[in-house]
Amino acid sequence: ALHLVRVDLDDRSYDIRIGAGLIEGAGTALAPLTRQPRVFVLTDGTVGGLYAGDLEKSLSGAGLDMRLKAVSPGEGAKSWAILGEVLDWLLSEGAGRDDVLVALGGGIVGDLTGLAASLMKRGMTFVQMPTTLLAQVDSSVGGKTAVNATQGKNLIGAFYQPALVLADTGLLATLPTRERLAGYAEIVKYALIDDPAFLDWLEKHGLDVVALKQDALAEAVAISCRAKARIVSQDERESGVRALLNLGHTFGHALEAVNGFQSSLLHGEAVASGMALALRYSARLGLMDITDACRAEALLEKAGLVTQLTRVPGGPYTSSALVEAMKQDKKGRAGKIPLILARGLGQAFILPDADLADVGEFLEGEL
Ligand code: NAD
Ligand code: ZN
Structure with missing residues (x-):
């Protein structure tokens, strides 16, 4: 098709x-x-x-x-x-x-x-x-x-x-399997940003996408492109909503940076873990239900992606190194950084001033 x-x-x-x-x-x-x-x-x-x-x-x-x-x-x-x-x-x-x-x-x-x-x-x-x-x-x-x-x-x-x-x-x-899974993490991202129906679909057909069953694969690519196109057409130069596409990327980039951007940790692998961290942190702040965060994790894990900080490839990662990397990445003022969090599955939003010290405590608890 x-x-x-x-x-x-x-x-x-x-x-x-x-x-x-x-x-x-x-x-x-x-x-x-x-x-x-x-x-x-x-x-x-x-x-x-x-x-x-x-x-x-x-x-x-x-x-x-x-x-x-x-x-x-x-x-x-x-x-x-x-x-x-x-x-x-x-x-x-x-x-x-x-x-x-x-x-x-x-x-x-x-x-x-x-x-x-x-x-x-x-x-x-x-x-x-x-x-x-x-x-x-x-x-x-x-x-x-x-x-x-x-x-x-x-x-x-x-x-x-x-x-x-x-x-x-x-x-x-x-395409090598790891590269496939890394791409799949970005597909899951679109569902988590604003498309709960796509999340349901991925729970049914996600493994077909990863296995490259052509109908499911083409459909997932099309839904993803449509999602990105919609967000980009609202904000071509990233002054607002385009930042939602960074769900999981602040934690993910920190992992990549601490790992020195080596091939032992692919970008998509880092994003998968980063999204799980963003959702669990959202749950910690009382913004969303922890069972919803678990549902997203299960979807990623089922495909073969890692969502637990202790098992991220290229580790071990310390909370202090990750916090330092986030600070460098975002150049946040007075211990605050913008972070993409969620009020539920498919309900991501931009928190402009997340507290880095609190994020550090959260990461410490994940180790
Ligand atoms: P890549 O281009 O390096 O491809 C990954 C590996 O797969 C390479 O070794 C490549 O030779 C091989 N490969 C590619 N297609 C293949 C195929 N069909 N069969 C077998 N092997 C194949 O990596 P990538 O993950 O596609 O892209 C990563 C880059 O994308 C990064 O530099 C990142 O910054 C950039 N990026 C850009 C945007 C953007 O909006 N412009 C968004 C996300 C990522
Ligand atoms: Zn990405």
Whole structure:
């Protein structure tokens, strides 16, 4: 089944197409976006090795020549130096504003490609072909692009929207299990933010999503994209509700930071634990019922994600290190930080001034 999600923004809108086998029609989908007989494609070595051939075949079927560049897999590709290499490549190939630049890969390739597209001649046409579950439900939607700096992640970036997103859920078949689960955590996040009906659905079909049963998978990706599109269209530049998308991310980022952003703890794994912590902290503050927090934990655990602080990969984590990381991350004043909490399942809200000392006591109790 093919799903279509329309992202409506103030000045423009675009489609997200979701379903198995979309790569075969990529040429037909991209041809209307360019008057040039070629398409530029940026990927990483792993994804390129698996799928660049299929994409090339589809493009050539539509009369389009593929110009491919592959970066090394890994967060290192999101750097100023590699961004420069990509821009040099595009310029040396004579790429112009009316050329299409495709990101074929996960969030790393997507973030790097989007930023390159925004800078080339002040903006060339950008298309996302996300190949990880995380990229299909999160990073390819919303227009945030970036590379990292030595001072921190995603510090050099731009808001730049794609003209089209093609999410071929069939490509996820080759994704390692841990990466799948990490993406699934972000799917659960949308249910926990504002969609209790989706939570019910995930309790029934979540394991089919993780097992890549195509109907359930495409449906979950579509619901997630629709949720993110809805939130982003209300607040493209993150001055308000877009912060809800950070549910579980303040605790999660702290875990990642203490772990030194190593691959022993994937972002989505950290977010799964972070969401469980945010819900349990909400229960501690008397905002929501602890049995609801347990229900969300059970959903995550059933899929194979960790929700207990003592079992988070890359640990052990101390409460003092986590609190310090949260303080650095949020630059909160006078011991307060903004935190996304919940009044119930599907009822997340932004608490602008959570008390860090109290959060520290809570974390201490979790250890
Ligand atoms: P990733 O791009 O590194 O992909 C994970 C790994 O899977 C890589 O080794 C990649 O080569 C491999 N891979 C990708 N697709 C595959 C496939 N179909 N089959 C087999 N292997 C495949 O990581 P990610 O988790 O997709 O993205 C993480 C990045 O996304 C981070 O840099 C993060 O900052 C960024 N991000 C951005 C946003 C945003 O809004 N722009 C949101 C969330 C995350
Ligand atoms: Zn995330």
